[in-house]
Amino acid sequence: MTDSLRFSIIVVSYNSSAFLPRCLEALQAQTLPRAAYEIVVVDNASADFELDAWRARYPDIRFEQFEDNLGFAVANNRAAQMASAPWLVLINPDAFAHADMLQALQGAVSDYPAVSMFSALQLSANHAGKLDGAGDGMMAFGFNYRMGYGHDMPQFLPVGEVFSACGAAMMIRRDLFERLNGFDEDFYIYCEDADLGYRARLLGERCLLIPQARVDHIGSATLGARSDFALRYGYRNRLWMYLKNTPWPVMILTLMPHILMTIAVMIKDALSGKGVIAGAAIWEALTNLGHIRRKRRDIQTTRRLKSLRLLKLLTWNPGKITGRGIDVKEMRQ
Structure with missing residues:
Protein backbone atom coordinates (compact mmCIF):
# COMPACT_ATOMS: atom_id res chain seq x y z
CA MET A 1 0.00 0.00 0.00
CA ILE A 218 -31.23 1.17 -9.63
CA GLY A 219 -31.87 -1.25 -6.75
CA SER A 220 -32.70 -4.98 -6.89
CA ALA A 221 -31.51 -4.98 -10.49
CA THR A 222 -30.41 -8.61 -10.40
CA LEU A 223 -32.57 -10.44 -7.87
CA GLY A 224 -35.83 -8.50 -7.73
CA ALA A 225 -37.18 -6.61 -4.73
CA ARG A 226 -39.98 -9.06 -3.81
CA SER A 227 -38.75 -12.26 -5.40
CA ASP A 228 -39.19 -15.56 -3.57
CA PHE A 229 -35.43 -15.54 -3.01
CA ALA A 230 -35.55 -12.09 -1.41
CA LEU A 231 -38.51 -13.02 0.79
CA ARG A 232 -36.84 -16.15 2.11
CA TYR A 233 -33.61 -14.49 3.14
CA GLY A 234 -35.35 -11.32 4.28
CA TYR A 235 -37.59 -13.12 6.77
CA ARG A 236 -34.90 -15.47 8.01
CA ASN A 237 -32.13 -12.93 8.39
CA ARG A 238 -34.31 -10.26 9.98
CA LEU A 239 -35.24 -12.67 12.77
CA TRP A 240 -31.63 -13.76 13.22
CA MET A 241 -30.49 -10.13 13.34
CA TYR A 242 -33.06 -9.29 16.02
CA LEU A 243 -32.33 -12.34 18.21
CA LYS A 244 -28.57 -12.01 17.88
CA ASN A 245 -28.15 -8.31 18.58
CA THR A 246 -30.99 -7.09 20.78
CA PRO A 247 -29.96 -6.77 24.46
CA TRP A 248 -32.27 -8.47 26.97
CA PRO A 249 -33.69 -5.23 28.46
CA VAL A 250 -34.66 -4.07 24.97
CA MET A 251 -35.93 -7.49 23.92
CA ILE A 252 -38.26 -7.66 26.92
CA LEU A 253 -39.91 -4.47 25.67
CA THR A 254 -39.97 -5.34 21.99
CA LEU A 255 -40.30 -9.12 21.53
CA MET A 256 -44.10 -9.22 21.47
CA PRO A 257 -44.36 -6.27 19.03
CA HIS A 258 -41.71 -7.99 16.88
CA ILE A 259 -43.79 -11.17 16.78
CA LEU A 260 -46.99 -9.27 15.99
CA MET A 261 -45.33 -7.26 13.21
CA THR A 262 -43.88 -10.44 11.73
CA ILE A 263 -47.32 -12.08 11.74
CA ALA A 264 -48.86 -9.01 10.12
CA VAL A 265 -46.27 -9.02 7.33
CA MET A 266 -46.73 -12.78 6.86
CA ILE A 267 -50.50 -12.32 6.48
CA LYS A 268 -49.89 -9.63 3.87
CA ASP A 269 -47.54 -11.91 1.95
CA ALA A 270 -49.95 -14.85 2.30
CA LEU A 271 -52.66 -12.77 0.63
CA SER A 272 -50.34 -12.35 -2.36
CA GLY A 273 -49.56 -16.06 -2.52
CA LYS A 274 -46.25 -15.93 -0.66
CA GLY A 275 -47.36 -17.39 2.69
CA VAL A 276 -45.61 -20.75 2.28
CA ILE A 277 -42.29 -19.05 1.53
CA ALA A 278 -42.61 -16.76 4.55
CA GLY A 279 -43.54 -19.62 6.87
CA ALA A 280 -40.68 -21.80 5.62
CA ALA A 281 -38.21 -18.95 6.15
CA ILE A 282 -39.32 -18.43 9.76
CA TRP A 283 -39.11 -22.17 10.37
CA GLU A 284 -35.61 -22.23 8.89
CA ALA A 285 -34.58 -19.38 11.20
CA LEU A 286 -36.00 -21.00 14.35
CA THR A 287 -34.58 -24.45 13.67
CA ASN A 288 -31.05 -23.12 13.16
CA LEU A 289 -30.55 -21.03 16.29
CA GLY A 290 -27.53 -22.82 17.76
CA HIS A 291 -24.96 -20.67 16.00
CA ILE A 292 -27.07 -17.55 16.57
CA ARG A 293 -27.03 -18.17 20.34
CA ARG A 294 -23.25 -18.53 20.27
CA LYS A 295 -22.85 -15.32 18.30
CA ARG A 296 -25.26 -13.54 20.62
CA ARG A 297 -23.11 -14.44 23.63
CA ASP A 298 -20.05 -12.93 21.99
CA ILE A 299 -21.87 -9.78 20.87
CA GLN A 300 -23.50 -9.10 24.21
CA THR A 301 -20.27 -9.80 26.10
CA THR A 302 -18.38 -7.13 24.15
CA ARG A 303 -21.30 -4.66 23.98
CA ARG A 304 -20.42 -1.13 25.08
CA LEU A 305 -23.65 0.66 24.19
CA LYS A 306 -26.07 0.95 27.11
CA SER A 307 -29.62 -0.26 26.56
CA LEU A 308 -31.06 3.17 27.35
CA ARG A 309 -28.89 4.77 24.68
CA LEU A 310 -29.90 2.08 22.17
CA LEU A 311 -33.57 2.75 22.89
CA LYS A 312 -33.01 6.39 21.93
CA LEU A 313 -31.30 5.43 18.66
CA LEU A 314 -34.12 3.14 17.53
CA THR A 315 -37.16 4.38 15.64
CA TRP A 316 -40.40 3.97 17.60
CA ASN A 317 -42.94 5.36 15.15
CA PRO A 318 -44.36 2.46 13.04
CA GLY A 319 -45.35 5.00 10.40
CA LYS A 320 -41.67 5.56 9.68
CA ILE A 321 -41.23 2.07 8.28
CA THR A 322 -44.47 2.02 6.28
CA GLY A 323 -43.81 5.52 4.94
CA ARG A 324 -40.02 5.05 4.70
CA GLY A 325 -39.62 8.18 6.80
CA ILE A 326 -36.23 9.83 7.17
CA ASP A 327 -34.91 9.71 10.73
CA VAL A 328 -31.61 11.61 10.70
CA LYS A 329 -30.56 12.63 14.18
CA GLU A 330 -28.46 15.64 15.09
CA MET A 331 -24.78 14.83 15.28
CA ARG A 332 -23.62 14.14 18.84
CA GLN A 333 -20.26 15.46 19.93
Whole structure:
Protein backbone atom coordinates (compact mmCIF):
# COMPACT_ATOMS: atom_id res chain seq x y z
CA MET A 1 0.00 0.00 0.00
CA THR A 2 1.29 3.46 -0.88
CA ASP A 3 0.99 6.38 1.54
CA SER A 4 -1.43 8.11 -0.83
CA LEU A 5 -3.88 5.18 -1.02
CA ARG A 6 -6.84 6.02 1.21
CA PHE A 7 -9.83 4.11 -0.14
CA SER A 8 -10.49 0.61 -1.43
CA ILE A 9 -13.70 0.52 -3.45
CA ILE A 10 -15.29 -2.93 -3.46
CA VAL A 11 -17.87 -4.02 -6.03
CA VAL A 12 -19.50 -7.45 -5.79
CA SER A 13 -20.90 -8.54 -9.15
CA TYR A 14 -23.49 -11.18 -9.95
CA ASN A 15 -24.96 -11.27 -13.46
CA SER A 16 -24.32 -7.54 -13.54
CA SER A 17 -22.66 -7.05 -16.92
CA ALA A 18 -25.49 -4.85 -18.19
CA PHE A 19 -24.70 -2.04 -15.75
CA LEU A 20 -21.22 -2.82 -14.39
CA PRO A 21 -19.43 -0.68 -17.04
CA ARG A 22 -21.43 2.39 -16.02
CA CYS A 23 -20.60 1.71 -12.37
CA LEU A 24 -16.87 1.32 -13.01
CA GLU A 25 -16.58 4.29 -15.33
CA ALA A 26 -18.25 6.49 -12.72
CA LEU A 27 -15.70 5.29 -10.18
CA GLN A 28 -12.81 5.95 -12.55
CA ALA A 29 -14.10 9.50 -13.12
CA GLN A 30 -13.88 10.57 -9.47
CA THR A 31 -12.47 14.04 -8.78
CA LEU A 32 -10.18 12.54 -6.16
CA PRO A 33 -6.72 11.67 -7.57
CA ARG A 34 -6.63 8.11 -8.88
CA ALA A 35 -3.68 7.27 -6.65
CA ALA A 36 -5.91 7.83 -3.61
CA TYR A 37 -8.16 4.87 -4.33
CA GLU A 38 -8.18 1.37 -5.76
CA ILE A 39 -11.09 -0.55 -7.23
CA VAL A 40 -11.58 -4.25 -6.51
CA VAL A 41 -14.31 -6.17 -8.36
CA VAL A 42 -15.20 -9.71 -7.31
CA ASP A 43 -17.71 -11.78 -9.25
CA ASN A 44 -19.94 -14.49 -7.79
CA ALA A 45 -19.64 -17.04 -10.62
CA SER A 46 -21.83 -15.07 -13.03
CA ALA A 47 -22.80 -16.69 -16.31
CA ASP A 48 -22.19 -13.39 -18.13
CA PHE A 49 -18.76 -12.59 -16.66
CA GLU A 50 -15.61 -13.11 -18.78
CA LEU A 51 -12.73 -12.47 -16.39
CA ASP A 52 -9.99 -11.94 -18.99
CA ALA A 53 -12.19 -9.59 -21.01
CA TRP A 54 -12.91 -7.40 -17.99
CA ARG A 55 -9.22 -7.28 -17.06
CA ALA A 56 -8.31 -6.24 -20.59
CA ARG A 57 -11.01 -3.57 -20.71
CA TYR A 58 -10.12 -2.01 -17.33
CA PRO A 59 -6.42 -2.68 -16.67
CA ASP A 60 -6.28 -0.36 -13.65
CA ILE A 61 -9.00 -2.31 -11.81
CA ARG A 62 -8.46 -5.60 -9.98
CA PHE A 63 -10.90 -8.32 -11.04
CA GLU A 64 -11.35 -11.71 -9.39
CA GLN A 65 -13.99 -14.38 -9.93
CA PHE A 66 -15.14 -17.06 -7.51
CA GLU A 67 -15.91 -20.58 -8.70
CA ASP A 68 -19.25 -20.56 -6.85
CA ASN A 69 -21.82 -17.95 -5.89
CA LEU A 70 -20.68 -17.15 -2.36
CA GLY A 71 -23.38 -14.57 -1.70
CA PHE A 72 -23.05 -10.88 -0.94
CA ALA A 73 -21.73 -11.26 2.61
CA VAL A 74 -18.94 -13.74 1.91
CA ALA A 75 -17.90 -12.06 -1.34
CA ASN A 76 -17.51 -8.68 0.36
CA ASN A 77 -15.49 -10.25 3.15
CA ARG A 78 -13.15 -11.94 0.67
CA ALA A 79 -12.78 -8.71 -1.30
CA ALA A 80 -11.97 -6.80 1.89
CA GLN A 81 -9.10 -9.22 2.48
CA MET A 82 -7.76 -8.39 -0.99
CA ALA A 83 -8.05 -4.64 -0.44
CA SER A 84 -5.20 -2.49 0.84
CA ALA A 85 -6.53 0.88 2.00
CA PRO A 86 -7.59 1.95 5.52
CA TRP A 87 -11.13 2.73 4.34
CA LEU A 88 -13.46 0.29 2.57
CA VAL A 89 -16.07 1.78 0.23
CA LEU A 90 -18.78 -0.71 -0.73
CA ILE A 91 -20.70 0.01 -3.93
CA ASN A 92 -23.28 -2.16 -5.66
CA PRO A 93 -22.76 -2.69 -9.40
CA ASP A 94 -26.10 -0.96 -10.08
CA ALA A 95 -25.02 2.14 -8.14
CA PHE A 96 -23.38 4.93 -10.10
CA ALA A 97 -21.25 7.31 -8.07
CA HIS A 98 -21.40 11.03 -8.67
CA ALA A 99 -17.99 12.41 -9.61
CA ASP A 100 -17.39 14.02 -6.20
CA MET A 101 -18.59 11.10 -4.06
CA LEU A 102 -15.14 10.10 -2.83
CA GLN A 103 -14.19 13.76 -2.34
CA ALA A 104 -17.21 14.16 -0.07
CA LEU A 105 -16.34 11.02 1.88
CA GLN A 106 -12.75 12.17 2.28
CA GLY A 107 -14.05 15.45 3.67
CA ALA A 108 -16.24 13.55 6.13
CA VAL A 109 -13.24 11.56 7.36
CA SER A 110 -11.43 14.84 8.06
CA ASP A 111 -14.43 16.56 9.65
CA TYR A 112 -15.49 13.62 11.84
CA PRO A 113 -12.33 11.73 12.82
CA ALA A 114 -14.10 9.81 15.60
CA VAL A 115 -16.63 8.28 13.19
CA SER A 116 -15.84 4.96 11.50
CA MET A 117 -18.93 4.35 9.34
CA PHE A 118 -20.59 6.57 6.75
CA SER A 119 -23.62 6.28 4.49
CA ALA A 120 -23.81 7.84 1.04
CA LEU A 121 -27.07 9.34 -0.20
CA GLN A 122 -28.80 7.14 -2.77
CA LEU A 123 -30.81 8.81 -5.51
CA SER A 124 -33.15 6.82 -7.72
CA ALA A 125 -31.57 6.01 -11.08
CA ASN A 126 -35.03 5.39 -12.51
CA HIS A 127 -37.01 8.36 -11.18
CA ALA A 128 -35.45 11.81 -11.36
CA GLY A 129 -35.76 13.85 -8.19
CA LYS A 130 -36.59 10.83 -6.03
CA LEU A 131 -34.58 9.29 -3.22
CA ASP A 132 -33.58 5.65 -3.18
CA GLY A 133 -32.24 5.80 0.37
CA ALA A 134 -30.88 8.13 3.05
CA GLY A 135 -29.24 5.61 5.32
CA ASP A 136 -30.93 2.72 7.11
CA GLY A 137 -33.25 2.99 10.08
CA MET A 138 -34.01 0.35 12.70
CA MET A 139 -37.44 0.00 14.22
CA ALA A 140 -37.45 -0.63 17.94
CA PHE A 141 -39.25 -3.89 17.12
CA GLY A 142 -36.34 -5.22 15.06
CA PHE A 143 -37.36 -4.29 11.52
CA ASN A 144 -34.74 -2.48 9.43
CA TYR A 145 -35.77 -0.21 6.57
CA ARG A 146 -34.22 2.07 3.97
CA MET A 147 -35.05 5.62 4.95
CA GLY A 148 -36.45 8.03 2.40
CA TYR A 149 -37.11 5.42 -0.28
CA GLY A 150 -39.43 6.91 -2.91
CA HIS A 151 -39.50 10.35 -1.28
CA ASP A 152 -38.87 13.56 -3.18
CA MET A 153 -35.33 14.80 -2.82
CA PRO A 154 -35.37 17.36 0.04
CA GLN A 155 -34.13 20.87 -0.67
CA PHE A 156 -31.78 20.50 2.29
CA LEU A 157 -30.60 17.38 4.06
CA PRO A 158 -27.99 17.85 6.79
CA VAL A 159 -25.12 15.62 7.78
CA GLY A 160 -26.55 13.60 10.63
CA GLU A 161 -26.56 10.37 12.53
CA VAL A 162 -28.45 7.39 11.09
CA PHE A 163 -28.72 3.95 12.61
CA SER A 164 -26.68 2.25 9.91
CA ALA A 165 -25.64 2.38 6.27
CA CYS A 166 -27.07 0.55 3.28
CA GLY A 167 -24.55 -1.85 1.73
CA ALA A 168 -25.28 -0.46 -1.73
CA ALA A 169 -23.22 2.67 -0.98
CA MET A 170 -21.34 2.89 2.30
CA MET A 171 -17.90 3.37 3.78
CA ILE A 172 -16.40 1.75 6.86
CA ARG A 173 -12.99 1.95 8.46
CA ARG A 174 -11.08 -1.25 7.75
CA ASP A 175 -10.08 -1.85 11.36
CA LEU A 176 -13.73 -1.67 12.47
CA PHE A 177 -14.78 -4.03 9.67
CA GLU A 178 -12.13 -6.49 10.81
CA ARG A 179 -13.06 -6.07 14.47
CA LEU A 180 -16.63 -7.01 13.53
CA ASN A 181 -15.33 -9.98 11.48
CA GLY A 182 -17.01 -8.41 8.47
CA PHE A 183 -20.49 -9.35 7.37
CA ASP A 184 -22.10 -12.35 9.03
CA GLU A 185 -21.50 -15.05 6.44
CA ASP A 186 -24.48 -17.11 7.61
CA PHE A 187 -26.73 -14.36 6.26
CA TYR A 188 -25.58 -14.94 2.65
CA ILE A 189 -27.56 -11.93 1.39
CA TYR A 190 -30.17 -9.47 2.74
CA CYS A 191 -30.05 -7.74 6.15
CA GLU A 192 -26.30 -8.38 6.33
CA ASP A 193 -25.62 -4.64 6.10
CA ALA A 194 -28.18 -3.79 8.81
CA ASP A 195 -26.70 -6.54 10.99
CA LEU A 196 -23.19 -5.16 10.49
CA GLY A 197 -24.40 -1.69 11.43
CA TYR A 198 -26.25 -2.99 14.49
CA ARG A 199 -23.14 -4.77 15.74
CA ALA A 200 -21.06 -1.65 15.17
CA ARG A 201 -23.62 0.35 17.15
CA LEU A 202 -23.41 -2.08 20.05
CA LEU A 203 -19.66 -1.46 20.15
CA GLY A 204 -20.41 2.24 20.61
CA GLU A 205 -19.69 3.26 17.01
CA ARG A 206 -21.72 5.83 15.09
CA CYS A 207 -22.86 6.10 11.48
CA LEU A 208 -23.21 9.40 9.63
CA LEU A 209 -25.20 10.17 6.51
CA ILE A 210 -23.13 12.34 4.15
CA PRO A 211 -25.70 13.85 1.75
CA GLN A 212 -22.97 15.30 -0.51
CA ALA A 213 -21.66 11.77 -1.22
CA ARG A 214 -24.17 10.59 -3.80
CA VAL A 215 -24.90 7.64 -6.04
CA ASP A 216 -27.68 6.94 -8.51
CA HIS A 217 -29.03 3.50 -7.62
CA ILE A 218 -31.23 1.17 -9.63
CA GLY A 219 -31.87 -1.25 -6.75
CA SER A 220 -32.70 -4.98 -6.89
CA ALA A 221 -31.51 -4.98 -10.49
CA THR A 222 -30.41 -8.61 -10.40
CA LEU A 223 -32.57 -10.44 -7.87
CA GLY A 224 -35.83 -8.50 -7.73
CA ALA A 225 -37.18 -6.61 -4.73
CA ARG A 226 -39.98 -9.06 -3.81
CA SER A 227 -38.75 -12.26 -5.40
CA ASP A 228 -39.19 -15.56 -3.57
CA PHE A 229 -35.43 -15.54 -3.01
CA ALA A 230 -35.55 -12.09 -1.41
CA LEU A 231 -38.51 -13.02 0.79
CA ARG A 232 -36.84 -16.15 2.11
CA TYR A 233 -33.61 -14.49 3.14
CA GLY A 234 -35.35 -11.32 4.28
CA TYR A 235 -37.59 -13.12 6.77
CA ARG A 236 -34.90 -15.47 8.01
CA ASN A 237 -32.13 -12.93 8.39
CA ARG A 238 -34.31 -10.26 9.98
CA LEU A 239 -35.24 -12.67 12.77
CA TRP A 240 -31.63 -13.76 13.22
CA MET A 241 -30.49 -10.13 13.34
CA TYR A 242 -33.06 -9.29 16.02
CA LEU A 243 -32.33 -12.34 18.21
CA LYS A 244 -28.57 -12.01 17.88
CA ASN A 245 -28.15 -8.31 18.58
CA THR A 246 -30.99 -7.09 20.78
CA PRO A 247 -29.96 -6.77 24.46
CA TRP A 248 -32.27 -8.47 26.97
CA PRO A 249 -33.69 -5.23 28.46
CA VAL A 250 -34.66 -4.07 24.97
CA MET A 251 -35.93 -7.49 23.92
CA ILE A 252 -38.26 -7.66 26.92
CA LEU A 253 -39.91 -4.47 25.67
CA THR A 254 -39.97 -5.34 21.99
CA LEU A 255 -40.30 -9.12 21.53
CA MET A 256 -44.10 -9.22 21.47
CA PRO A 257 -44.36 -6.27 19.03
CA HIS A 258 -41.71 -7.99 16.88
CA ILE A 259 -43.79 -11.17 16.78
CA LEU A 260 -46.99 -9.27 15.99
CA MET A 261 -45.33 -7.26 13.21
CA THR A 262 -43.88 -10.44 11.73
CA ILE A 263 -47.32 -12.08 11.74
CA ALA A 264 -48.86 -9.01 10.12
CA VAL A 265 -46.27 -9.02 7.33
CA MET A 266 -46.73 -12.78 6.86
CA ILE A 267 -50.50 -12.32 6.48
CA LYS A 268 -49.89 -9.63 3.87
CA ASP A 269 -47.54 -11.91 1.95
CA ALA A 270 -49.95 -14.85 2.30
CA LEU A 271 -52.66 -12.77 0.63
CA SER A 272 -50.34 -12.35 -2.36
CA GLY A 273 -49.56 -16.06 -2.52
CA LYS A 274 -46.25 -15.93 -0.66
CA GLY A 275 -47.36 -17.39 2.69
CA VAL A 276 -45.61 -20.75 2.28
CA ILE A 277 -42.29 -19.05 1.53
CA ALA A 278 -42.61 -16.76 4.55
CA GLY A 279 -43.54 -19.62 6.87
CA ALA A 280 -40.68 -21.80 5.62
CA ALA A 281 -38.21 -18.95 6.15
CA ILE A 282 -39.32 -18.43 9.76
CA TRP A 283 -39.11 -22.17 10.37
CA GLU A 284 -35.61 -22.23 8.89
CA ALA A 285 -34.58 -19.38 11.20
CA LEU A 286 -36.00 -21.00 14.35
CA THR A 287 -34.58 -24.45 13.67
CA ASN A 288 -31.05 -23.12 13.16
CA LEU A 289 -30.55 -21.03 16.29
CA GLY A 290 -27.53 -22.82 17.76
CA HIS A 291 -24.96 -20.67 16.00
CA ILE A 292 -27.07 -17.55 16.57
CA ARG A 293 -27.03 -18.17 20.34
CA ARG A 294 -23.25 -18.53 20.27
CA LYS A 295 -22.85 -15.32 18.30
CA ARG A 296 -25.26 -13.54 20.62
CA ARG A 297 -23.11 -14.44 23.63
CA ASP A 298 -20.05 -12.93 21.99
CA ILE A 299 -21.87 -9.78 20.87
CA GLN A 300 -23.50 -9.10 24.21
CA THR A 301 -20.27 -9.80 26.10
CA THR A 302 -18.38 -7.13 24.15
CA ARG A 303 -21.30 -4.66 23.98
CA ARG A 304 -20.42 -1.13 25.08
CA LEU A 305 -23.65 0.66 24.19
CA LYS A 306 -26.07 0.95 27.11
CA SER A 307 -29.62 -0.26 26.56
CA LEU A 308 -31.06 3.17 27.35
CA ARG A 309 -28.89 4.77 24.68
CA LEU A 310 -29.90 2.08 22.17
CA LEU A 311 -33.57 2.75 22.89
CA LYS A 312 -33.01 6.39 21.93
CA LEU A 313 -31.30 5.43 18.66
CA LEU A 314 -34.12 3.14 17.53
CA THR A 315 -37.16 4.38 15.64
CA TRP A 316 -40.40 3.97 17.60
CA ASN A 317 -42.94 5.36 15.15
CA PRO A 318 -44.36 2.46 13.04
CA GLY A 319 -45.35 5.00 10.40
CA LYS A 320 -41.67 5.56 9.68
CA ILE A 321 -41.23 2.07 8.28
CA THR A 322 -44.47 2.02 6.28
CA GLY A 323 -43.81 5.52 4.94
CA ARG A 324 -40.02 5.05 4.70
CA GLY A 325 -39.62 8.18 6.80
CA ILE A 326 -36.23 9.83 7.17
CA ASP A 327 -34.91 9.71 10.73
CA VAL A 328 -31.61 11.61 10.70
CA LYS A 329 -30.56 12.63 14.18
CA GLU A 330 -28.46 15.64 15.09
CA MET A 331 -24.78 14.83 15.28
CA ARG A 332 -23.62 14.14 18.84
CA GLN A 333 -20.26 15.46 19.93
